[in-house]
Amino acid sequence: MTTYELQQEILRLKKEKNACILAHSYQGHDVLEIADICGDSFRLSQAAAQVDAPLFIVCGVHFMAETVKLLSPEKKVILAHPQAGCPMAEQFGPEEVLAFRKENPDAAVVCYVNTTAALKAVCDVCVTSSSAVNIVKKMTQKKILFIPDCHLGAYVASHVPDKEIVLWNGGCPIHAGATKEDVARVKAAHPNAKLLVHPECLPEVVEQADMVGSTADILKYARQSTAKEFIIGTEISIAEHLSFECPEKVFYPMWPKLQCADMRLTTLPDVHRALLGTGGLVMEMEAGQMAQARRCIDAMIRLG
Numbered sequence: 001m002t003t004y005e006l007q008q009e010i011l012r013l014k015k016e017k018n019a020c021i022l023a024h025s026y027q028g029h030d031v032l033e034i035a036d037i038c039g040d041s042f043r044l045s046q047a048a049a050q051v052d053a054p055l056f057i058v059c060g061v062h063f064m065a066e067t068v069k070l071l072s073p074e075k076k077v078i079l080a081h082p083q084a085g086c087p088m089a090e091q092f093g094p095e096e097v098l099a100f101r102k103e104n105p106d107a108a109v110v111c112y113v114n115t116t117a118a119l120k121a122v123c124d125v126c127v128t129s130s131s132a133v134n135i136v137k138k139m140t141q142k143k144i145l146f147i148p149d150c151h152l153g154a155y156v157a158s159h160v161p162d163k164e165i166v167l168w169n170g171g172c173p174i175h176a177g178a179t180k181e182d183v184a185r186v187k188a189a190h191p192n193a194k195l196l197v198h199p200e201c202l203p204e205v206v207e208q209a210d211m212v213g214s215t216a217d218i219l220k221y222a223r224q225s226t227a228k229e230f231i232i233g234t235e236i237s238i239a240e241h242l243s244f245e246c247p248e249k250v251f252y253p254m255w256p257k258l259q260c261a262d263m264r265l266t267t268l269p270d271v272h273r274a275l276l277g278t279g280g281l282v283m284e285m286e287a288g289q290m291a292q293a294r295r296c297i298d299a300m301i302r303l304g
């Protein structure tokens with residue numbers, strides 16, 4: 001089967017099963033083409049709460065499918081590639097948070113959506129990269145533990161100086177790999193380009209950016225800007241998608257190694273198998289933990 005034929009078969013099956021395909025913007029172009037909803041983590045979780053379909057196929061990583069299941073517990077949710085995970089999501093466990101809570105009863109615990117449901121279950125609210133600053137600003141507590149990403153946490157802290165933000169040593173190993181020397185190199189090669197950066201990057205990189213935002217914010221900024229050249233400081237798929245979408249503009253990856261192996265696992269055959277019911281990972285969670293984790297996501301939707 002050619003790629004086109006497989007896409008047509010997926011679209012036919014999707015209609016037959018009344019399924020909704022959610023794809024994170026880091027997915028390949030062939031997967032984005034057959035998706036109903038594409039976007040950043042926040043958009044995908046919003047869609048999961050709003051779209052009425054009996055079956056969701058998630059093209060992204062494990063925590064994204066978990067979030068969809070938490071928001072639509074009565075629906076069947078399948079992660080298209082069963083091994084696609086986010087290494088950052090597993091960096092801390094609930095025990096460490098519970099110990100912090102015991103020692104800091106007045107503090108709030110805010111977790112990035114890139115976390116397991118077990119961790120969300122012991123936090124107060126979760127945030128995405130596009131909603132983190134706004135949500136933390138709205139918290140009534142003065143002291144806040146922000147986990148797991150200390151770089152996103154540092155970015156939030158710089159925008160909310162009246163709060164005491166406690167950070168632990170976690171983060172995205174892919175975004176945190178780019179250094180100020182990488183930025184200096186790419187800026188020297190393209191001095192007129194605007195630098196657009198994801199807040200998971202190191203502060204020394206974020207400091208130099210013309211714009212800092214989630215994958216959706218970066219896409220929107222690049223589409224709307226009158227500038228002609230951009231350096232894209234997030235997963236290199238975003239530079240590829242933008243080059244395709246805006247052929248009159250030029251997009252340079254900030255660092256060629258900014259590639260998330262987990263996000264790249266999902267292929268069209270995975271989506272096809274998930275729709276047929278012969279592949280993927282069917283999301284299932286224990287009811288008590290689901291209710292606790294859901295509280296954390298509901299707080300995000302309410303405050304975001």
Ligand code: 13P
Binds near residue numbers: 041042114128215
């Ligand atoms: P977004 O919130 O921009 O979707 O980021 C998710 C992610 O995993 C970035 O690495």
Ligand code: SF4
Binds near residue numbers: 200235
């Ligand atoms: Fe996780 Fe980083 Fe991959 Fe995003 S890019 S899914 S944060 S490892």
